[in-house]
Amino acid sequence: MALSANLTEPYSSSISFTENPTVEPFFPRYGYTILSVVMGIVTVTAVVLNVTVIVVTARHRQLRQPLNYALVNLAVADLGTAVMGGVPAVLSNAAGHHVLGRAGCILEGFSVALFGITALCTVALIAVERLFVVCKPLGSIKFQGWHAVVGVVISWLWSLIWNTPPLFGWGSYALEGVKTSCGPDWQSRQPGNVSYILCYFLLCFAVPFTLIVLSYTWLLWTLRQVAQMSGGAAAKAEAKVACMVVAMVLAFLVSWMPYSVLALVVVFDPEVKVGPLVAMLPVYLAKSSTVYNPLIYIFMNKQFQKYAVPFLFCGWSPWELEESDAEPHTTISSVGNQVSPEP
Secondary structure (H helix, E strand, O other): OOHHHHHHOOOEOOEOOOOOOOOOOOOOHHHHHHHHHHHHHHHHHHHHHHHHHHHHHHHOHHHOOHHHHHHHHHHHHHHHHHHHHHHHHHHHHHHOOOOOHHHHHHHHHHHHHHHHHHHHHHHHHHHHHHHHHHHOOOOOOOOOHHHHHHHHHHHHHHHHHHHOHHHHOOOOEEEEOOOOEEEEOOOOOOHHHHHHHHHHHHHHHHHHHHHHHHHHHHHHHHHHHHHHHHOOHHHHHHHHHHHHHHHHHHHHHHHHHHHHHHHHHHHHOOOOOOOHHHHHHHHHHHHHHHHHHHHHHOOOOHHHHHHHHHHHOOOOOOOOOOHHHOOOEEEEOOOOOOEEEEO
């Protein structure tokens, strides 16, 4: 089916949509207002944090390292999600109904899915990069700039490949939640939609999640082995990495697991009835990742803190970041020897 034909279809095969605000709403009026305010706070915070990461990296050469390329790419993807998904959500919830029309719904759904899956793939990329740097599975091969660039390009291409099919008839983009935002249509019972959602879940959620779990499990096991032999600084580094890994995995699960599970439940059980309020929570949990992604992946990095905090506070830092504390990455200097900070 051509893109032009897709534009003439209803927002969803299972939803009769109208822009007439006199139609009975899916949510109380005060609920839409609260949701608009909450999304406004989330969107502004996400824009500020992710712009900070991008600008600070551009200003300071010390941050333009291959291992930070993925972190900046994550900030770019999260910024895109905040702008293309957060701003329309604020406006539509303020109005009490979706305000962008069918073409706007497709643009919003495609853009948010593109940036969101790119961010998801980038989180997996960060895990794999740290695995290669710390555990050295390829032996003496050193992680270089072109490796980082290839990883970033793959994250965008993978997302683009799996988010364009709905524009041409395999799957579709539709209203979701309380019908003020758009995304992949996981409620439609049409065979094309069902097959697309199953492939989407497998390749855009299950694969990144598996890479994250395997990479961090291997990394923690390696650090534990080193800590048992060396103790002291190695054990301390292991504890820090373990805390960060737990935060990363929990953030991934909180933001994406509810959305994926709900979509799969609907796909495998056509009789299940999902109310708009139940469907709304996973949608906005996924959007909230644009805030805590930079907090976890960037601001737990001492080197980024050194430059980002003064930038946010116009040159003033609420606490002193000592040079001795700057430990942006943890690497193993040689196989089975010791853990040492990488400058």
